[in-house]
Amino acid sequence: xxxxxxxxxxxxxxxxxxxxxxxxxxxxxxxxxxxxxxxxxxxxxxxxxxxxxxxxxxxxxxxxxxxxxxxxxxxxxxxxxxxxxxxxxxxxxxxxxxxxxxxxxxxxxxxxxxxxxxxxxxxxxxxxxxxxxxxxxxxxxxxxxxxxxxxxxxxxxxxxxxxxxxxxxxxxxxxxxxxxxxxxxxxxxxxxxxxxxxxxxxxxxxxxxxxxxxxxxxxxxxxxxxxxxxxxxxxxxxxxxxxxxxxxxxxxxxxxxxxxxxxxxxxxxxxxxxxxxxxxxxxxxxxxxxxxxxxxxxxxxxxxxxxxxxxxxxxxxxxxxxxxxxxxxxxxxxxxxxxxxxxxxxxxxxxxxxxxxxxxxxxxxxxxxxx
Amino acid sequence: xxxxxxxxxxxxxxxxxxxxxxxxxxxxxxxxxxxxxxxxxxxxxxxxxxxxxxxxxxxxxxxxxxxxxxxxxxxxxxxxxxxxxxxxxxxxxxxxxxxxxxxxxxxxxxxxxxxxxxxxxxxxxxxxxxxxxxxxxxxxxxxxxxxxxxxxxxxxxxxxxxxxxxxxxxxxxxxxxxxxxxxxxxxxxxxxxxxxxxxxxxxxxxxxxxxxxxxxxxxxxxxxxxxxxxxxxxxxxxxxxxxxxxxxxxxxxxxxxxxxxxxxxxxxxxxxxxxxxxxxxxxxxxxxxxxxx
Ligand SMILES: Nc1ncnc2c1ncn2[C@@H]1O[C@H](COP(=O)(O)OP(=O)(O)O)[C@@H](O)[C@H]1O
Ligand SMILES: [Mg+2]
Numbered sequence: 001x002x003x004x005x006x007x008x009x010x011x012x013x014x015x016x017x018x019x020x021x022x023x024x025x026x027x028x029x030x031x032x033x034x035x036x037x038x039x040x041x042x043x044x045x046x047x048x049x050x051x052x053x054x055x056x057x058x059x060x061x062x063x064x065x066x067x068x069x070x071x072x073x074x075x076x077x078x079x080x081x082x083x084x085x086x087x088x089x090x091x092x093x094x095x096x097x098x099x100x101x102x103x104x105x106x107x108x109x110x111x112x113x114x115x116x117x118x119x120x121x122x123x124x125x126x127x128x129x130x131x132x133x134x135x136x137x138x139x140x141x142x143x144x145x146x147x148x149x150x151x152x153x154x155x156x157x158x159x160x161x162x163x164x165x166x167x168x169x170x171x172x173x174x175x176x177x178x179x180x181x182x183x184x185x186x187x188x189x190x191x192x193x194x195x196x197x198x199x200x201x202x203x204x205x206x207x208x209x210x211x212x213x214x215x216x217x218x219x220x221x222x223x224x225x226x227x228x229x230x231x232x233x234x235x236x237x238x239x240x241x242x243x244x245x246x247x248x249x250x251x252x253x254x255x256x257x258x259x260x261x262x263x264x265x266x267x268x269x270x271x272x273x274x275x276x277x278x279x280x281x282x283x284x285x286x287x288x289x290x291x292x293x294x295x296x297x298x299x300x301x302x303x304x305x306x307x308x309x310x311x312x313x314x315x316x317x318x319x320x321x322x323x324x325x326x327x328x329x330x331x332x333x334x335x336x337x338x339x340x341x342x343x344x345x346x347x348x349x350x351x352x353x354x355x356x357x358x359x360x361x362x363x364x365x366x367x368x369x370x371x
Numbered sequence: 372x373x374x375x376x377x378x379x380x381x382x383x384x385x386x387x388x389x390x391x392x393x394x395x396x397x398x399x400x401x402x403x404x405x406x407x408x409x410x411x412x413x414x415x416x417x418x419x420x421x422x423x424x425x426x427x428x429x430x431x432x433x434x435x436x437x438x439x440x441x442x443x444x445x446x447x448x449x450x451x452x453x454x455x456x457x458x459x460x461x462x463x464x465x466x467x468x469x470x471x472x473x474x475x476x477x478x479x480x481x482x483x484x485x486x487x488x489x490x491x492x493x494x495x496x497x498x499x500x501x502x503x504x505x506x507x508x509x510x511x512x513x514x515x516x517x518x519x520x521x522x523x524x525x526x527x528x529x530x531x532x533x534x535x536x537x538x539x540x541x542x543x544x545x546x547x548x549x550x551x552x553x554x555x556x557x558x559x560x561x562x563x564x565x566x567x568x569x570x571x572x573x574x575x576x577x578x579x580x581x582x583x584x585x586x587x588x589x590x591x592x593x594x595x596x597x598x599x600x601x602x603x604x605x606x607x608x609x610x611x612x613x614x615x616x617x618x619x620x621x622x623x624x625x626x627x628x629x630x631x632x633x634x635x636x637x638x639x640x641x642x643x644x645x646x647x648x649x650x651x652x653x654x655x656x657x658x659x660x661x662x663x664x
Binding site for chain 2 (some may be wrong): 103
């Protein structure tokens with residue numbers, strides 16, 4: 001969609017294109033799992049492949065690692081074509097979703113494996129293994145077998161094993177998906193810190209938008225083997241290119257509308273405006289729940305100035321989620337969810353309460369209804 | 372719906388604890404084993420201390436003569452070592468030809484895997500006698516195998532009625548057992564682990580030595596134990612393909628019991644086979660502990 005031209009949102013460019021995928025295609029039998037994928041990963045950046053399960057993230061990652069051959073396309077690393085090179089010649093560190101540690105080797109042996117394959121001296125190996133284990137804080141478990149470790153520890157061994165060979169590219173396949181929530185937060189920071197410290201070009205596969213948004217320099221949103229959008233977390237969140245991106249990254253309200261002659265959008269009996277003009281007559285309007293302001297005492301929905309959209313709404317349900325409270329409104333037959341941070345002295349509201357919802361024109365995303 | 376009718380009533384569960392159920396379920400097979408296996412073995416053990424009289428007679432006695440006689444007779448020493456060596460050779464040959472097949476089967480999936488597995492098991496559906504005769508036809512002096520070798524300009528070796536024939540026949544007959552044992556023991560071999568080795572810079576060859584082989588050792592140990600035990604106690608194939616010229620423990624036991632009617636000696640040899648089984652089992656568990664340790 002918009003993978004060639006990437007405007008940066010105030011985030012400085014990290015480096016030149018380093019890992020380039022050109023016209024990548026993968027078919028299993030007649031089923032095309034990856035279709036014409038083009039992507040340039042910059043040197044030293046952490047890029048996320050984000051998408052729902054089955055959209056082809058792992059397939060893409062495994063093609064980069066050389067574990068599966070693409071049906072068509074070219075992979076280059078720093079200008080060198082590696083498409084035909086076997087995995088053991090590619091110099092890439094891969095962390096599997098299931099970690100795939102060698103069950104018959106100790107932690108130290110696992111980490112040493114890649115170095116032994118490179119024919120390093122024993123002293124060098126011992127040195128580097130100790131350093132790598134130190135980096136993931138596992139020195140004290142060097143002589144344990146993988147089965148004697150917790151999930152989080154195994155995950156760190158897998159990371160150390162992939163990093164110790166100082167690969168040109170680090171590939172992570174949902175490395176945090178098997179960890180519990182608290183550990184996941186810790187590991188996110190840890191992985192990001194190590195990545196920045198080493199300045200290693202990293203491709204991070206995840207289906208978790210929070211992970212992608214919080215850790216990565218750029219995000220590639222994928223769906224059904226296609227790239228939907230490439231951009232910084234900020235771009236992806238604020239200027240989603242497709243309705244899919246808008247609803248997959250962050251939550252959003254969606255409501256159908258019609259374009260009017262003067263370029264406004266009619267939803268039920270209300271008229272709203274958007275920053276970007278509608279491209280079709282039938283449109284889908286999306287607004288993020290926490291960008292909507294509730295005015296419980298407003299008398300009318302008269303437009304005040306050019307910067308806000310206002311719509312009358314009736315409260316239908318309230319969900320208390322601890323740090324936020326969700327108000328479900330009925331807006332001309334569609335449901336709108338509005339989120340507010342909770343306060344100790346919350347004014348209680350009742351079903352049927354009337355209010356006026358307002359949000360900025362900037363926050364109004366408009367897509368063609370069939371997009 | 373239907374399962375509900377099989378549920379035990381609450382009262383029945385209470386009066387009939389799980390331990391009771393276990394005993395009740397195990398009792399029949401325990402009885403069968405006691406009558407059909409343990410008693411005859413004890414009987415054999417007792418028999419091996421009896422005295423053999425000329426003409427097939429047995430004198431009740433308590434003598435170690437059969438045992439000491441065995442260990443002082445060079446024929447029997449050779450018979451025992453020969454049996455062990457040939458069985459080990461057959462085990463090794465079976466392992467070598469079965470391992471690639473088992474590895475391939477382990478990696479196959481879906482209907483293809485089912486089909487291949489059935490193919491591997493299908494020889495078990497024919498009797499070893501039939502398959503042995505098949506091999507006799509193939510390996511006979513003017514048989515197809517000899518003809519092929521001759522047509523390539525070589526002098527065909529004798530492959531029948533000698534140890535070579537026995538090894539070839541038994542190797543093929545034991546392959547299904549070996550393949551199934553190997554596959555049963557390949558549980559720890561995750562294709563992801565092989566891939567991890569590859570991405571870490573290991574060539575396919577080094578991946579095999581450092582990862583695949585160590586992870587398949589439990590399967591190898593299990594298959595070798597089973598095939599060794601089956602090889603050393605096999606009777607039909609050595610009898611038919613050895614043509615009376617190959618002397619192994621099982622054939623000798625048969626000869627002593629049926630031809631010479633020396634039951635005490637046959638019993639002693641049988642007990643010796645049991646002792647070899649025990650030793651094989653001990654070696655197996657030793658190796659297993661070393662692998663897993
Ligand atoms: N070996 C295979 N044979 C056939 N289809 C496959 C194979 N591997 C993956 N697929 C299909 O390719 C698609 C993408 O898979 P994958 O890359 O694993 O998705 P993701 O990692 O994004 O969840 C899925 O629809 C999956 O069913
Ligand atoms: Mg995946």
